[in-house]
Amino acid sequence: MYQRVMVLVDGSEGARRALEEAVKLARVTHADVQAVFVVEHRSQLVDIGGGFAEQARPNDPASEAATLALDEARTRFTATGVQGSVRAIDSYGESVATVLLRALDEFDADVVVMHADERGGLRRLFAGSVVEALLRETAVPLLLLRNGEE
Numbered sequence: 001m002y003q004r005v006m007v008l009v010d011g012s013e014g015a016r017r018a019l020e021e022a023v024k025l026a027r028v029t030h031a032d033v034q035a036v037f038v039v040e041h042r043s044q045l046v047d048i049g050g051g052f053a054e055q056a057r058p059n060d061p062a063s064e065a066a067t068l069a070l071d072e073a074r075t076r077f078t079a080t081g082v083q084g085s086v087r088a089i090d091s092y093g094e095s096v097a098t099v100l101l102r103a104l105d106e107f108d109a110d111v112v113v114m115h116a117d118e119r120g121g122l123r124r125l126f127a128g129s130v131v132e133a134l135l136r137e138t139a140v141p142l143l144l145l146r147n148g149e150e
Helices: 013-029 061-080 096-107 121-127 130-137
Strands: 004-008 032-039 084-090 111-115 142-145
Touching: 004 013, 004 096, 013 032, 013 061, 013 111, 013 142, 032 061, 032 096, 061 084, 084 096, 096 130, 111 130, 130 142
Parallel strands: 004 032, 004 111, 032 084, 111 142
Antiparallel strands: none
């Protein structure tokens, strides 16, 4: 059945539920789990005349959120006896969906567990939907969790 389960984490309550579902699935199927956090850094103006671009600061909020979410996943894997790994990926200006599609291929995931962000209106129009992009671009099954569902 499933040998490699990828779960997308971001520190939100929905992502915690997705992590729990991924752990349950992995325990039943004896699968390996990889928790992935895509780090998006705010765009910055850079003086290209100096020849150096400022690197991400260690106390960058996005990096801190990734560390917390991935530590939580690692702790959960250890507590449940699930074989798991964690991975933070910097998007470097790419869309989250593009980064995730590449990570899916690299991990050779059999299924992806994620929380479906329920954005609507103009925000969805301009931001796009990671879920929709993954549905269009991959044949890997998606297990989607929504708010308020058990």
